[in-house]
Amino acid sequence: MKRILALVLALALIATLGITSAFAADEGFVDGKFTETRHITVRLFQRGDNVPETSPFADYIRKGMLEKYNVEVEFSVCGRWDDETDLGNLLAAQNAPDVIYTYAYPTILNYADMGGIIDLAPYIEEYKDLLPNMFNLLGEENVYWDKDPETGKLWALETRLVNNARINTFIRKDWLDKLNMPLPTNKAEFEACLIAFRDNAETLLGADAAKMVPYSTSQDIGWRNNNLTVSFVPDAITDEELYIRGFDDRQQFLPGAKEAMRLLNKWYNEGLVWKDFALYGSGDTTEDDNLKAGFVGAFQHNYDYPYRNGDDSIEANLKRNVGPEAEFVAVDCFENDAGLYRKYLGSTVDRKVCFPTTNDEVLASLLYLDFISSPETILALQTGTEGINHERMEDGAYKMLVVDPTDPNYQASLNNIDFTMTCNGQYLGEYTEASFAYGYAPVDPEVVLNALKVAKNDGRVPKHFSLPAIEAEVGIGSTLSEERDKFLNQAVTAPVEEFDAVYDAGVANYMAIGGEAIMNERAEKIEAATGYKFEK
C-alpha cells in the first residue's frame, strides 16, 4: 500500500513539474530554420459544408511553413459556432491544438487559472527578433494588450482588427423613392419612414401586404439596435465610465440605453417592428429570408451585412426577387445629444490567440503567427488565385470574383479570416482601399463604400486601460448575455405601460447575478490605476 502511495505521489510530482516547467530556449533552431522537422497543430474554424483543411489556402500555409521553418502544420478543425465548447473539451482532454484562439478573453483567463495556458511573456522577450511580421501587424499595443500590470503574465496575444466598423442602419431606398420620401437624417424622420412603410403596405408589397415588416430586429436586441442605443448615450461620457459600464459589448448598460429600448418598445407596440422576432434563435434564417424576399423596410446589423456572401447576399437576392431597383442603403439617422451620429467602434483588437500548456513547440507556434502575419501571406490568403478568386483592375485593385461554395477555392469567411488568424479585415497594402468595395461582388462597389463611410462616421474608439485581470468577469459572460437578451426581449415586447417594470426588474436581476460585481471591480481597479472616481 505504501509503495502504491509513493508511486502515486511521485507521478503527481512529475505531472506538476511538467505543467510548471520553466521557460527554456529552443536549441534546435539554427539560422532561422529548425534542423529537424517540427510538428504543430493549429485551430481552424469551419463554416457550413466547407472543408477548409483541404483548400488551397491550407496548402499554401502548410507548404510555406515547411519551406521557411521546417515546421509541419496540421489543422484542427472545429465549427465556428461551437468553438468555446470545443475548446473546453480539448483542453480537458489535454488534446487542444498548439495554437488556439477565441473571442472571449475571460474564457482564456479561466483556463489560465487552471494551469492550462502558457504564459507568453518570457517567450515573446526571448524571440522578439524572430517575429518582425507579427510585431509589425499587431504592434506593441496588441501584443502586450492583455499583459497583467501586476503579475507580468501574458496569457494571450490580441490579433489585429483592421477594419473596426461595427454597425449600420439600412433602409430600402427604392421604397422611399416610391413614396417620394428622402433618406432619413434623424430619429423622427426614421420613425416617419417606418410609419409610411406600415401604412403603405399595399402599395409596396401588393398581395403580400400582410407580410410587411417596417423594421426588423432579432432576439440579439443589443447588437441589432446598437445605433439606436448609442444615440441615447450622452456624448460627454468619459472613457473611464465607458470602460466601467462596458463589460457588455452591446452597450446596454450605459446611461440612456433604457430610453433607446423604450422607443423600440413603442415602435413594437405600434406595429412597426417584426412581431415574431423574439421567437427565433440565433442562426435561424427566417429573418434573412424576409430580408431577401423584400418584406423588410429597415434594420440595423453588421456594417456590411446585406452585402456579404456574394451571390447569396441579401442584396443580390433582393434584386433577384424584387427587381434591379431594390436595394438596402446605409443611412445615418441616429443623432445623439451633441448632434453627432455617434458609433462606438471596435478597438484594434479582435480574436485572442493563446497556447495551451500541452504545446511543446512554442517557438514553432510563434513562428507560425509570424508567418501568418506577413503581408505576403495575408495577400495570398485574402486574394487567392487570379482568375478564380480575383482579377486585377487597372488601378491595381483586387476585384473579388464569385466562387461556387462547392469549389475548394471558396472562402467561407469574409476576407478569409478563418485562415488569416492574426488579421481580421482586408489588408492588401497600398491596394486595400481601392480593393475594399470589390470584395463584395456582385454588389455595386459604390453601395459598399458608402456603408463603410457611414459606419465610421462620427466613430469613437473606447480607450483601452491596462489593468489587472477582473476576477468577477471569469465564467459569467455567457450567463450575463443570456440574462441581458432575456430581459431586453421581454421589455421590448411588453405593453407600453409595463415597459418600466419589466426593464427595471431585468436590470436589477442582471446586476444581482454578476453585473454589479464586474462594474464594482472595474471601478476599483480603474481608480487604483488612474485615480478616476466612479459615481453610479
Next chain:
Amino acid sequence: MSQVQQPSLSREIHRPRTNWNTYLKRYWTLYLLLALPIAFFVIFRYIPMAYILMAFKKNNIIQPPWFVAWAKNNGFEWFIKAFKDQLFLRSLENTIKLNLLDLICGFPAPILMALVLNELAFKKFKRFTQTVLYLPHFLSWIIISSLALRLLADNDGLVNILYKNATGNKDAVIPFLSSPNWWVGSYIGLGIWKEAGWGTIIYLAALTGISPELYEAAAVDGAGRFRRIWHVTLPGLRPTIIVLLIMRLGYILGSEFDRPLALSNKLVTDASTVISIYVYQKGINGGGQFSLTTAVGLFQSVVGVLFLFGANFLAKRFGERGIM
C-alpha cells in the same frame, strides 16, 4: 408464501460454490456475450464516475481532479453556491414543474392510447393508426421545434393566421410560444404528440399477454366493453404501469436537454430554463464553471436515486413486484 419457499429451493438445487466452475464451463459462451456490455458499462459509466470528485474540488478541468485542491467549505463550496444562485433555483423549480406536468399529462396518454388501439376491431386500420402514431417519435426535437414555429408563431404561424381569419380580428393572437404559461402548455402538448404513440408499444405488448379466456369469461358474466377494460385489461396492465411509473419517478429531477433548448426562446426562458440548460450554460457553453455544474449534476442524480428507491419501496408496500 412463495417468497419464503423460493430461496430454500434454489439453495438446494444450485449450490453455487461447488458448481460455479462447471456452470461457467458449460455456459461460457453466454458469459462471453455478456463481457462486451459489461465492459461498456465499466468504461463509459463507472470509470468516468471517478470525476464526480470535481464537484468537491477547485474548478479545474486541465488537471485530473485528484491533483486539485479541495474547494472551500470542506469541499461543499459549489453546492452552497448553487443553492444561493437564483438561476439555479429557478431551473430547479422549472425542472420539477415541467416533469410533474409531463408525468400527470404525459404518463396516462400512452395507456389510454393503447386501450383505444386495443379496441379497434379492423386489423388493417389498427396497424395503420399505430404506424402513424409511432412516426413523430423518430423526429428530433430540432425538427419539431421548427414545425412548432411555423405552426404556432404569433404572427406568421399557420394556426394563428387561421385563428385571425376565423375571428376576423387582426390582433387576435394565441401566444403559444411567447407567453410563459402558454409555452408550458405547448411544451407538454408537443411532448405527448411526439412520444405517446411510441409509448403504447410496451403496453400493447403487455396486452397480448392477457389471456383471451378472461375476456370471454367476463363477456359471459355480462360485462360490457368498458367493464371489460376496467376489470380485465387495466389489471392486466398494472405491473407494466407500475414499473414504468417507478422508472419515471426516478427521473423527476432529470431533465431533457434538446427539448427545452430547441423549443425555448428569449421570451420564455423564465419558464424553460431547466437544470440541463443551466448546466450547459454554466459549464461547457463558455461558462467554464465545471465544478459547479458537476455538483449540480451530482445533486440531480442523488435525488433521482432517492426517488427511484422511494417509489420502489412504495410499490412493494402496495403489493406490487417493483423493479429491484
